[in-house]
Amino acid sequence: MSVVVEPYNPAWPSYFSKIKSTIQSYLSGIPILSIEHIGSTSVPHLAAKPIIDIDIIVTRENIQPAVDALVQKGKFTYLGELGIADRHALQDPDQVPKRNVYVCVEGAFQVRNHLGVRDTLKQNAELRDEYGALKLQLAEQGTNIVDYIEAKSGVVMKILKAAGLLSGEELEEIEMANKKGERFGATKTERLLLREFVLADVEGYFELESSDEVVRYQTFGPRTREEARDDVSMIVMNSSAVPRSHVELAVEHEGRFIGRVGAVVKRESGRGEKVDAPHADLWFSFIPEYQGKGFATEAVRAFVSLLGGPLELEIECDPRNTGSWKLAKRLGFERISLTEKVYQCKGEWVDSLVYRKWV
Structure with a gap:
């Protein structure tokens, strides 16, 4: 999924005003310091992803009341801090136009980051145009969101230094947050x-x-x-963890979401002791019309390569699920065990078939 960047749209400020009004109705009775339009859509004449970014700024003691009100009254989904302290992300069920909403602690460096970038770009046309040109270039190259964030980090740091609102330590923290970490860029296979x-x-x-x-x-x-919304929210939250124990990727074919592949990586024994090599439990699922065409095998093979090693891989399945154990055999997994009546599934006892492989 490539990033989409558009020339500045004069309607973006009015979109923000309408969203702000709705948010204010949900937060009635809760002390709110300000609701800020941040991000590139807040800067006149700057190219941007067509997504309205919003910071709701409150004192620390009002973070939870504000989050609770948005969840209860607005049916927002709480996503957590996503690896950035004092910035609490929520998903608005209304995504027309698309938006990102954050409840932020007053004075937190992430708030100063957002406001510093916005205000500096409003005042510095040279930096604004440099930033906009890079964003358009990256979008034209079909850059995915993970690589996009990292690729524009250099210009963002230049803007933040010009803003002068952050300490050297805070700048380093933002620079680290913009790196991929343990997230993956887009990986292409044959199909x-x-x-x-x-x-x-x-x-x-x-x-x-x-x-x-x-x-x-x-x-x-x-x-x-x-x-489904809750599951995807959790997957997104897990992607920012370091070390990352839940790794799950979306699979596309010709621009369509057709499945997912994932693993839970365990780096400790049941007694909490570190092991020589991590253990990864793999899973995958694909839309029925794409099953039986080799897509799952192609995706899991690429996914295993991304996980790296040394690693003990395991696929456990119901033996009636022939697609799973046949895929394991195609990828060189070794059958380890077949145990009868291990767990209940949909009202019946199910056997457990285990395949493993070292990489």
Whole structure:
């Protein structure tokens, strides 16, 4: 999924004003210091991703009341800090126009970051044009969001230094946050694209996991749209963890979300002791019309390569799920065990078939 950057749209400030008014109605009775339009859409004449970024600034003691009000009254989804202290992300169910909403602690360096970039670019046309040209160039090259954030970090740091609102230590922290960390850029195979999940994947995920056929051998039933939203939100939150224990990527074919591949990586024994090599439990699921065409094998092979090693990989499945164990065999996994009646799934006892491989 490539980043989309558009020339400045004069309607963006009015979009913000309408969203702000709605947010204020949800936060009635809660002391709010300000609601700020931040990000590139807040800067006249600056090219930007067409997403309205909003900071709701409150004192520390009002963070939780503000979050609770948005969740309860506005049906927002709370996403946590996503690796950035004192900036609490929420997803507004209304995404027309698209928006990012944050509840932020007054004076936090991330707030000073956002306001410093905005105000500096409003006053410095040279920096504004340099930043806009880079964003358009990266979008034209088809850059994915993870690489996009890292690629523009140099100019962002120049803007922040010009703003003069952050300490050297805070600048270093922002520079580190803009690096990939343990997130992956887009990975192309012969037919597929593997990439990090974004919140816009909710509908694709829902189409996938609401299928009876897809969840047939899972302990859970078909996902509702709300459950799909919660699942994708959790995947996005997990992607910012370091070290990363839950790794899950979306799979696209010709621009369409067709499946997912993932792993839980365990770096400690059951007694909390570090192990010589981590253990990874793998899973995958694909929309039925894309099953039986080698897409899962192609995706899992690429995913395993991304995980690196040394690593003990495991695929555990219901032996009736022939697609899973046949894929394991195709990728060189060794059958380890078949245990009868290990757990209950949809009212019946299910056997457990385990395949493993070292990489």
